[in-house]
Amino acid sequence: MNVHDSSYYKSLDRHTRYNSSYEDFDARVFLATTWQSEDFRKARVEATATILALSDEARSDRLEAEKAEGTEYVDFFVSMYTKRFDWNDLASPTSIWRVELLRPQATAVEPISIERISRPDATLLALYPYINRFGESYRLRFPAVDEAGLPTIDPDGARVTLRFASAVGRLEPTWELPIR
Numbered sequence: 001m002n003v004h005d006s007s008y009y010k011s012l013d014r015h016t017r018y019n020s021s022y023e024d025f026d027a028r029v030f031l032a033t034t035w036q037s038e039d040f041r042k043a044r045v046e047a048t049a050t051i052l053a054l055s056d057e058a059r060s061d062r063l064e065a066e067k068a069e070g071t072e073y074v075d076f077f078v079s080m081y082t083k084r085f086d087w088n089d090l091a092s093p094t095s096i097w098r099v100e101l102l103r104p105q106a107t108a109v110e111p112i113s114i115e116r117i118s119r120p121d122a123t124l125l126a127l128y129p130y131i132n133r134f135g136e137s138y139r140l141r142f143p144a145v146d147e148a149g150l151p152t153i154d155p156d157g158a159r160v161t162l163r164f165a166s167a168v169g170r171l172e173p174t175w176e177l178p179i180r
Helices: 006-015 038-052 056-073 122-127
Strands: 016-022 026-035 074-081 098-102 113-116 135-145 159-165 174-175
Touching: 006 016, 006 038, 006 098, 026 159, 038 056, 038 074, 056 074
Parallel strands: none
Antiparallel strands: 016 026, 026 074, 074 135, 098 159, 113 135, 159 174
């Protein structure tokens, strides 16, 4: 199954970063991360509406819901493969990974939730074709503003960077702004 609108895949490509970590020639971690920016949320809703043959009203309702979530949260969709199954534990309270959203002029922000997606459905597989049976998928959610009221992502900033750090490796997917 795939999305039949090539503009969705162009948006997915612009908003997705691929990272990997090796020790010598031994692959330890592969990571695909899609930033759910406002533009990408719109593209995803349009693609989902097409896949599910949603009415104009249902499409509009989904767009409004995504807009509301986008003002409250900064979200990322992640698919991760690790050499050892027990290393792929982002959602665990005792995870080996430290995950944070880096900010050049302020302290890094930790996610308020990391949700493991145990069984991606056909729609999710169509929307994120990099999902595979060897990895795990997650939704990472950060607050849109920190405790001091500062935006988590500086609207005038040059980039957005996530950091996944552990003894297994350090991966830093980065998006240059504006995304083109």
